[in-house]
Amino acid sequence: MTVLPDTSRAALVDAVVARMPRLVAEVRDELTERVPDYARFLTEHLESVTRSAGAVAGRIVALMGEPAPGDEVELDFFEDLGRSQWRDGRALPDLLAAYQIGGRALWRHVSAAALVIGLRSEDLAGLAEAVFFFVDQLSSASAHGYVLEQEEAGVLRDRHREALVELLLAEPADPIAVRAAARRAEWPVPERLSVVLVEPDHARALSRLDAQALPVRRPSLVGALVPHRSPGGGERAVLRRLLHGAHATIGAPVPLEKVARSLALTEIAARLTEEHLLSDDPLFVADHLDAIIVHRDQQLLDALGDQVLAPLEACPPGARDRLRETLRSWLRHMGDRRAVAEELHVHPQTVRYRMNQLHQIYGDALEDPAQRARMQLALGW
Numbered sequence: 001m002t003v004l005p006d007t008s009r010a011a012l013v014d015a016v017v018a019r020m021p022r023l024v025a026e027v028r029d030e031l032t033e034r035v036p037d038y039a040r041f042l043t044e045h046l047e048s049v050t051r052s053a054g055a056v057a058g059r060i061v062a063l064m065g066e067p068a069p070g071d072e073v074e075l076d077f078f079e080d081l082g083r084s085q086w087r088d089g090r091a092l093p094d095l096l097a098a099y100q101i102g103g104r105a106l107w108r109h110v111s112a113a114a115l116v117i118g119l120r121s122e123d124l125a126g127l128a129e130a131v132f133f134f135v136d137q138l139s140s141a142s143a144h145g146y147v148l149e150q151e152e153a154g155v156l157r158d159r160h161r162e163a164l165v166e167l168l169l170a171e172p173a174d175p176i177a178v179r180a181a182a183r184r185a186e187w188p189v190p191e192r193l194s195v196v197l198v199e200p201d202h203a204r205a206l207s208r209l210d211a212q213a214l215p216v217r218r219p220s221l222v223g224a225l226v227p228h229r230s231p232g233g234g235e236r237a238v239l240r241r242l243l244h245g246a247h248a249t250i251g252a253p254v255p256l257e258k259v260a261r262s263l264a265l266t267e268i269a270a271r272l273t274e275e276h277l278l279s280d281d282p283l284f285v286a287d288h289l290d291a292i293i294v295h296r297d298q299q300l301l302d303a304l305g306d307q308v309l310a311p312l313e314a315c316p317p318g319a320r321d322r323l324r325e326t327l328r329s330w331l332r333h334m335g336d337r338r339a340v341a342e343e344l345h346v347h348p349q350t351v352r353y354r355m356n357q358l359h360q361i362y363g364d365a366l367e368d369p370a371q372r373a374r375m376q377l378a379l380g381w
């Protein structure tokens with residue numbers, strides 16, 4: 001491509017600059033419907049924008065015919081513009097649309113000015129290349145800045161949210177520190193939270209949750225703290241639908257200061273699910289508090305079972321198992337022998353015979369409500 005003589009360049013720059021007021025007005029009118037905020041900005045800063053646009057046009061003409069047009073352009077400003085677009089909460093497509101509108105308007109006026117000064121057709125093609133390369137460079141710089149700011153903001157926010165989770169899981173949580181951390185993490189503080197835990201193989205299911213859910217990572221489980229903001233309790237149905245099939249364990253909605261306690265209960269419920277003692281999918285902790293209480297300390301439960309069943313140790317193994325099974329059913333059905341017979345598929349007389357044996361073994365303990373409660377606790381699970 002032929003490099004323009006200095007006189008032709010100067011004439012073209014003067015012709016383009018003379019058209020700048022009309023160019024900026026056209027861009028403003030086009031932006032009114034597409035990006036009204038930008039149109040208002042142009043109206044409020046019409047004079048300075050017109051001067052800047054003239055300088056840009058002069059730079060494009062100066063770059064025309066260079067080996068790598070645009071390489072000399074200082075792009076930091078436009079990268080910062082993209083960054084500010086993210087910080088101000090504006091959409092990147094709006095900024096790129098403004099570049100496209102401005103680029104088309106610029107080419108209309110630059111090409112018209114080139115024809116007026118008699119620019120050759122081969123130089124006109126080079127001019128078009130310079131204009132659109134320049135606009136592409138500006139767009140790329142702003143898009144790059146936007147993405148960088150977005151990534152950096154996301155990393156910083158994630159760090160703040162990790163710190164927030166640690167505060168929420170402290171025992172007890174400091175409400176003042178939690179709210180300060182929530183502001184840093186840009187996290188709206190809810191009245192209540194639910195702990196959700198899943199096995200790592202089902203971690204993808206957590207992406208279905210509210211965007212404000214905070215990630216939780218435990219040694220063998222992953223999960224989230226899910227905000228509850230609906231006073232009607234509709235979140236339960238939503239969580240059931242979103243997490244069905246993920247074998248999730250869902251804690252009851254609790255105030256912020258009780259999240260650590262809720263996590264402990266949810267971890268126990270998740271363990272009971274893994275051991276096939278509970279099987280709901282998803283499993284709501286509030287529905288199984290009795291099982292969690294009983295199994296919270298397995299060693300204590302085993303010790304109680306050994307103590308309750310100790311009187312049966314003198315029986316032969318087969319008889320011991322039948323008597324234990326009968327005692328469990330008798331306790332469950334509150335002494336209804338017919339119900340026990342139906343459950344065990346034996347004759348009521350068999351139940352009577354076995355209960356006579358149990359009365360001989362346990363004596364008055366079977367008539368003592370406190371002793372029966374201990375037996376129910378040990379045998380019922």
